[in-house]
Amino acid sequence: MASNATQAKNQAPEHEPAPILQQMAIFASVLFVSSLISPLFPKSFPVPTPVIGLVLMYLLLATHIIKLYQIEKMADFLISLIAFLFVPSGVQMAASLNVFTEHGPMDGVMMIVTIILATIILLVVIAYTTACFMWVSRKLFHKSTDVE
Amino acid sequence: MTWVTFLGNATDPKIGGIAFFGIFLSLVVFLIGQWLFKISNGFFLFQPLFVGMVLGIFILWLLSKWFGVALPTFYTAAYKPGGDILFWFLNPATIAFAVPLYRRNDVFKKFWLEIILSLVVGMVISLFAIYYISKGLGLNNDVISSMLPQAATTAIAMPISGAIGGTPAVTAMACILNAVLIYALADILIKVFRLNSDPVGAGLGLGTAGHTVGSAKAVQLGSVQGAMASIAVVVISIVVDVVVPPFAHMMGLF
Structure with a gap:
């Protein structure tokens, strides 16, 4: 169990990051599949697309179907932008x-x-x-x- | 063509998707916020997100006075087309938190039971506290109902709020303010309440109280906090789904 995590950590420097378009494509595919799953939940128990997407992405990483180097760069970039991306929500008030x-x-x-x-x-x-x-x-x- | 439509009416096919004003304004106010934050040596009220929000609303209000239209109308016509484009990127940004979570998979695997128990028990305690504080401040029942689901992400909190007799718009407002406040106050609160002695707890708290913005803050604090905040965003939304409606029922709110 712990070896998986260390293995994942060791993998990162070995691999060049995947081309940015491939990283985007992975994000887009996960979001698209999640958007198909989201309406399957009943109205009284809503689970929105990004929440399903986060779980799905984590499962794909945990089962090694997707490797860290294939999405890492895009993910770190998006997380660093979060505060800015929230400006429209604030202005929406x-x-x-x-x-x-x-x-x-x-x-x-x-x-x-x-x-x-x-x-x-x-x-x-x-x-x-x-x-x-x-x-x-x-x-x-x-x-x-x-x-x- | 009036100035209002010129500034970004994406819905008018004759003008054709001018969404640039919203994106331009968002960037400018956020960069002003970053600059103020830097020259004030990190004064908490000058956090870029907070400055961006206040300044953005203020500029829209000034312009709406200038053009003589109501602020909501002006917002929808001029800012929303561009704002919606930026807003969409919160979707991929949210699923990006799978990466900090997976990087510290060891912590999640070791403490998954403690994490889930803490979030459920902590949520119930918080609900009681929020309920009695709102009662004490003299808010009426529909506003209290709107306050209860605010720990979930907006897309979950709004329908629950409606289902337990609250006003979804108020809940959405609460969710947004949560994020803005946590981004501005996290450093002070962590110091005052000495939260960093337990990185798992600090991460879970930040993810719960500040949604994805809190998680971004937690990622800056450390890998454990980042991973825990990411898992909190998912689990707390499900917890709110399950816990808040029975709680509201028990308290006789609807």
């Missing part, structure tokens, strides 16, 4: 700023306060809960929780 004012100005402020608090709660609670479970694994099951 221009079209629906009225949701903050339609319940009255006070409610709008409270909504923003709630969203800020919710963001902090999600980050801190999830991180601390994980620390607790890690502590339990360490103390009760004597499992090494060292990473890095």
Whole structure:
């Protein structure tokens, strides 16, 4: 199991990265197949295309059907762009700023306060809960929780 | 032809897909943000994404006043065609997180049970906290329902919000603000709450609270955090799918 990961790490320098068009083609194929799978989920349990795509891509990597060098460059490039790609989503709020004012100005402020608090709660609670479970694994099951 | 259509009406076949204004404006405001961030030595309010969002909305608002149209109308006519093109690239960018996840496959294989348990239990605790805070701040039930599914990606959170009696537009707004806030505040929050002592937890938290933007932040912190944030984006969306509707039902929100 662990050898797979180290093997994958060792493979990276041996191989030249695949040509960028091939990398794009892999991304496009995975997205296309995911977009065919996504509508199969019931309406009450929506799973959008990119989420299926992430799982699919991971499975393809884990089963060595796709090698890291075939998608690595494109993936790192796209991840480095994420913050920029989110600008249109942020600006999109221009079209629906009225949701903050339609319940009255006070409610709008409270909504923003709630969203800020919710963001902090999600980050801190999830991180601390994980620390607790890690502590339990360490103390009760004597499992090494060292990473890095 | 008015200036509004000139600035990028992609829907008018006679003008033919002028989507350049939206792409141009997005790039300019983001680069201004990067520049401000650099000259202010990393002041958190000058994070490029936050500056880009505020400045972008402000410029659109100024222009809409200039042309004498409503801001939503102007946004749809001038910015949206270009913005949608950039927005599409979030699809391949999301599946790209399979790579940092696979690079630290060893961590995922070792801790998969802890990861899933933490996300489920942490999500339930967070739901209680968000519910009682919204109640305490005097929000009405449909707004509270809109706040609950915000940990999932927008495409999952919006239909769930609608199903439990919330307003999908408010939920979408919350999801966007999550990402913007995490990108701006992650460094401070990690320091204040000392989250980096447990890299697995820090990664899961960032992926949950900040969606893919949080994951991009986590990738910068380290390979373990990046891998954990990537898995959190997927698993938390499924957890929200499963946990939020029964929770809302239990609390009598719909």
